[in-house]
């Protein structure tokens with residue numbers, strides 16, 4: 170095979186991982202092509218939409234002055250739901266109101282397009298409506314990508330195809346999680362004028378909140394999410410696939426049932442649903458990170474299993490952005506060295522191991538197993554909402570001391586051994 174390359178680097182997928190890699194490489198003066206199967210970046214992407222601020226600010230300084238964003242997040246709410254009750258922890262922090270902002274909401278069609286435009290302005294070529302089907306192989310060396318009869322030859326290829334990981338598998342790098350470590354996410358987008366969003370949820374202009382919800386999902390591990398955008402709302406439910414199958418439940422039925430909860434009804438009332446989508450998410454965590462490099466190839470983002478679900482944190486987009494940036498930086502070094510075998514591409518793994526992406530996945534490596542415990546999604550929401558009812562209800566009779574009522578209620582409702590087991594599990598994993 171001739172070694173006339175079309176590009177230094179070909180990147181598969183214009184999600185956060187691929188575009189971040191393309192931007193980094195283009196800024197570094199490299200010839201890079203970003204290939205996306207959608208008609209535009211973000212067309213095929215489903216996401217709740219809470220993005221932490223620092224990584225994007227490193228990629229695009231003062232990013233908030235631009236158009237890719239919805240609202241900055243000052244409030245995070247975590248709600249436990251049971252039959253007709255809800256208990257919500259409302260964490261409001263005015264420090265998060267200052268640039269570079271701790272978190273912002275994004276809608277993927279807008280955010281992905283904006284980021285891709287930045288990569289294009291930096292010099293990356295973007296090829297849309299093109300499905301990469303295979304690689305150009307020379308022995309066990311990857312020398313580019315194939316789409317139908319079209320071939321693009323490149324010294325290096327970065328796979329950033331998201332959770333399907335089909336090409337990651339073709340490259341011999343995939344480490345697929347077990348079925349219990351896949352979730353299905355259902356998402357709806359609702360339209361609501363921005364002034365109504367602000368008055369209804371008590372927000373200032375451009376300010377937003379996120380609300381994660383546990384419980385009231387037929388006992389399936391997972392949880393709901395709700396984010397305020399400029400003039401839309403992102404609302405959805407993430408459900409463990411194995412438990413759904415085991416209970417012979419349809420995700421759409423569980424979602425419809427979830428939506429009947431009075432707490433949720435109030436969140437979405439009078440808003441008009443304008444979009445519905447669903448997607449799978451790998452939640453295996455650290456143990457299921459794929460092999461990150463091979464001969465002529467690197468893999469970044471969700472394609473490599475880089476998604477953290479540790480209950481309080483659900484992070485995928487900022488992991489993808491950071492991993493893509495590191496893949497881009499590693500590619501620049503590899504191109505300089507000229508060693509495209511796995512001996513050379515290993516640099517990427519070394520770099521990634523020093524990043525928060527790898528370190529956080531390692532810190533929370535037991536979280537996936539702990540969050541697979543049904544009790545967390547059934548017993549505890551019932552326990553907390555029931556306990557609060559018990560403590561607050563007025564029966565017209567003398568009250569007992571709060572601690573006595575609480576301990577009595579917990580002991581009556583929960584198996585003490587399970588409680589101890591979960592406390593130890595929680596301590597060790599999250």
Ligand SMILES: Cc1cc2nc3c(=O)[nH]c(=O)nc-3n(C[C@H](O)[C@H](O)[C@H](O)COP(=O)(O)OP(=O)(O)OC[C@H]3O[C@@H](n4cnc5c(N)ncnc54)[C@H](O)[C@@H]3O)c2cc1C
Pocket residue numbers: 181182183184185186187204205206207210211213214215216217218219220221299300301302329330331332336354355356405448449450469470471472475476483484485486487489
């Ligand atoms: C419902 C839902 C809610 C979520 N909420 C959040 C959240 O609030 N915060 C957060 O940080 N993360 C969230 N995530 C996770 C987050 O969306 C992902 O972790 C993140 O998008 C991963 O980025 P990526 O670039 O690796 O992959 P993706 O965003 O999936 O991008 C991959 C791209 O590759 C393209 N592609 C795939 N195959 C090919 C091919 N063969 N040829 C050409 N192009 C191809 C796709 O079209 C896509 O554009 C959520 C996910 C879901 C499903």
